[in-house]
Amino acid sequence: MSPGLTRTFRIRSTRKTGGLGLLTTALGDVGASIGDVDTVRIGHNFTIRDFHLLLQDDEQLDAVVEAIALLQGSEILEVIDTAEVIHRGGKIRTVSRVALDDQHSIAAAHIPGVKQVVRRIADDPRLADMFSSVARTVAVVTDGSGVLGLNRVSPMAALPVVETKCAFLAKLAGLSGLALSLDVPNEERLCETLTALRPSYSALLIESVAAPRGQRVAQRVSDKLQVPVFHDGADGPAIVGLAAILGACKKVGRDFATVQVGQIGLGTAGGAISRLVMKHQGRSVLGEDFHPGAVAKHVAHGGVHGTIDEIMSRCDVVIMNTGHPGLVLPSQVREGQIIIALGEPRPEIEPFDAALAGAAFAADGKSISTAAVYPGVLLGALAVKARVLDDAMRIAAALAMVDLAEAADLVPVPLQPGIHAAIAVAVAKAAVASGNAATTIDPSLLTAAVFEEVIADQRLLPLSRS
Numbered sequence: 001m002s003p004g005l006t007r008t009f010r011i012r013s014t015r016k017t018g019g020l021g022l023l024t025t026a027l028g029d030v031g032a033s034i035g036d037v038d039t040v041r042i043g044h045n046f047t048i049r050d051f052h053l054l055l056q057d058d059e060q061l062d063a064v065v066e067a068i069a070l071l072q073g074s075e076i077l078e079v080i081d082t083a084e085v086i087h088r089g090g091k092i093r094t095v096s097r098v099a100l101d102d103q104h105s106i107a108a109a110h111i112p113g114v115k116q117v118v119r120r121i122a123d124d125p126r127l128a129d130m131f132s133s134v135a136r137t138v139a140v141v142t143d144g145s146g147v148l149g150l151n152r153v154s155p156m157a158a159l160p161v162v163e164t165k166c167a168f169l170a171k172l173a174g175l176s177g178l179a180l181s182l183d184v185p186n187e188e189r190l191c192e193t194l195t196a197l198r199p200s201y202s203a204l205l206i207e208s209v210a211a212p213r214g215q216r217v218a219q220r221v222s223d224k225l226q227v228p229v230f231h232d233g234a235d236g237p238a239i240v241g242l243a244a245i246l247g248a249c250k251k252v253g254r255d256f257a258t259v260q261v262g263q264i265g266l267g268t269a270g271g272a273i274s275r276l277v278m279k280h281q282g283r284s285v286l287g288e289d290f291h292p293g294a295v296a297k298h299v300a301h302g303g304v305h306g307t308i309d310e311i312m313s314r315c316d317v318v319i320m321n322t323g324h325p326g327l328v329l330p331s332q333v334r335e336g337q338i339i340i341a342l343g344e345p346r347p348e349i350e351p352f353d354a355a356l357a358g359a360a361f362a363a364d365g366k367s368i369s370t371a372a373v374y375p376g377v378l379l380g381a382l383a384v385k386a387r388v389l390d391d392a393m394r395i396a397a398a399l400a401m402v403d404l405a406e407a408a409d410l411v412p413v414p415l416q417p418g419i420h421a422a423i424a425v426a427v428a429k430a431a432v433a434s435g436n437a438a439t440t441i442d443p444s445l446l447t448a449a450v451f452e453e454v455i456a457d458q459r460l461l462p463l464s465r466s
Contacts, residue, residue, distance in 0.1 A: 004149070004345060005055040008080040009064070010040065012048045014073035019047070026071050027051065030063040033366075048077065056345060087160050091167040092179065097133075097458065128199075133176050135385075136458065138378055139201035140165045141180040143190055146210030146233070149345070155181040161208050165232070165374075169205075172420045173375035174455035175382070177205075187213050191220050202385075203378050204229045211268045226438075228381035228389040234272035236370030237321065239377070239394050240411055241273035241342070242280060243401035244368055245317055247410045248338045250402065252360045254316065256281065259338075262315030263287040264308055264348065265322035266294040273319060275301050276398070279391045286311050290322075308332070320348040330357035342368065363410050371414040373397060376423025379451065384428045384437035396430035397423050421451035 013019050020037075027034055035052035042048075055061050068074055100106055107113055117131040129135040144158035145151075159181045166177025178201055184190045194204065194217070204227060206218045211233065218231040230236075249256045261281070263274040266289035274285040278301065286306040287298045295305050311318055312332040318339055320328065325346035333339060333349070335358040341347035347364035354362035377397050381389055400423045404412045412419040428446050431437045 004057050005061060006082040007053050007055060007061065007064075008082050009051045009053060009068070009076060010048065010078040010080070011051060011068060012046050012075045012077050015043075015045055015047055016073065019073065020049075022071060023049075023051070023068075023074060026067045027053065027064060030067050031056070031060060032064050052082070091160070091163045092170070092177065129202075134200065135202055136174070136382060137176045137178055137201045138166075138169055138203045138205055138382075139178045139180055139194070139197060140169070140205045140207055141182060141190075141194060142206075142208040143182050143184055144208065146214060147208045152210065155183045158208055165205055165207055168371055168414070169375055169378065172371075172414065172455070173379040173424070174458045175375070175379060176458075187217060190217055191224075194221050195224060198225055198227070201227075203227055203382050205374060205378065206231045206233075209233075215268065222388050226387045228378065228386045228393075230374050230378055230389055232370060232374065233268045235377075235389065235394060236373050237269035237342070238272035238276040239373045239398045240368050240370055240401070241269075241319060241321075241340075242276050242395065242398040243405075243411045244340050244363065245277065245319060245338070246398065246402045247405055248317070248340060248361045248363065251410075252338065254338070254360075259316040260314060261285045262306065262311035262318045263298075263303075264311060264318065264320040264327070265289060265343070266298045266303075267291075267321065269342070270294075270319075270321035271298060271301075273321065274298060274303055276391065276394055278302050280395050280398075286315055312337075322348055324348060328354075330354065333357035333359050336360045339363070341365075367409065367413065368411055369414055372401065372412050372416070372419060373423070375414075376400075376420035377427050379420065379454070380424035380427030381431065383424060383446075383451070383454070384431050384441050385439045386428075386431040386436050387438050388436060390431075390434065390436060392430045392434045393427045393436070396426040400426035418448065418452070421448045421455060424451045424454075 013023060024034060033054040035054060038050040040048040040050055068076055100109060121127045121131060140162040142158045142162050144153045144155040147153050147158055147161060162179045162181055166179050169175040169177040182190060182193055184193055204221060206214050209217060214231055214233055218229045222229040246256055249259060261277050263270050263285050266287050271294060274287050278285050284302055284304045287303045288306055288308055288311055289295050299305055313334060316337060318337060320341045320343055322343050325343060327348040330353045333354050337359050339354040339359045339362040341349050342365040351362035351364050401411050404419050404422055425446055425448055432441055
């Protein structure tokens, strides 16, 4: 589930046995998803706590307020809009990586020192990787045409989206994100602009660009510039989708090589998942979509068309990306099936209902985040100067996620220690193995320990032999 609101409720409650349990029960009864609970103050007769809640909409927010008002001994002191707090002032800034604290260093960085490295790069453009930040810079681009849940907005309104991606790249992978929200009239101008900006970045992350423009732009830019391009609407779901299927099969003791996979919803995300599953498994995926064009594209990639009833009756694993809550009924679930319903804002079938109907394993998208994917994928691609982001690298990332997932998780969560370095290693090795790396790599450098140092220190990339 992708909640629509994040709020922190500061609540003062009379101190009594079971008081916290009554509060959490009241919140659960109205469907609020409770995150962290922080104790702010413990007084003689009362306790003040912050409840961090994920809510679907304003109606559910009102229901929470009413539920607490009816609870004897509890009082709401403040409701904090967490999203506004965290976005206020923006989420990224530019800082210097070098100390500019005396006249000598200023002269070396500015004039006359900068002329020296400019001349060297002019003579040999490859030296830009050594004497600038371009080797570790990812351009994160949108035109505002396809923001999740909002569709088209102005490019300026989409800035917080690309800023978030840049912030994650910095925090989780030690990469620099170039936030680009572009006011361009069409696909052609978008491609031209990204081509013109190429001297400033070495990888590209396409974010919130409407389908099918986003996919076409990603392919065109990748083909022309020979840089890794991560399309967040397709590559993110494809990698986590494959990882989720592999992880679910592992949990219930099913052999992924022999299961029949079904995909309900063949749009940008669903189509990308089905294609990557077929690439890795070597079998056709049974797929359905409300749009004939999506089905035709699925069949063209080697898939087979089937109705929802056929998918539910024939498939061992069913993954869904439709945005239509309640699309699948519990009566359609087959005993022993694996059900992964990723529809937003609510799943096609609730995991509890699917499990009750006999599913061997059921999950929704609530704990499956693409933020666990792209930092490591892009770090690995940049480290070996991969020419493109290919299926071998995507599959390597998915396999790494399965190995890294903790027992309670289907796939790793973004803040799980070590996952981004490990994913980077898997992706980098896959690029080297396929001949996709544009530089000679010392194999001893392709380790999680080295990539952890890269993340912590923002060392120069690529990891080529000197």
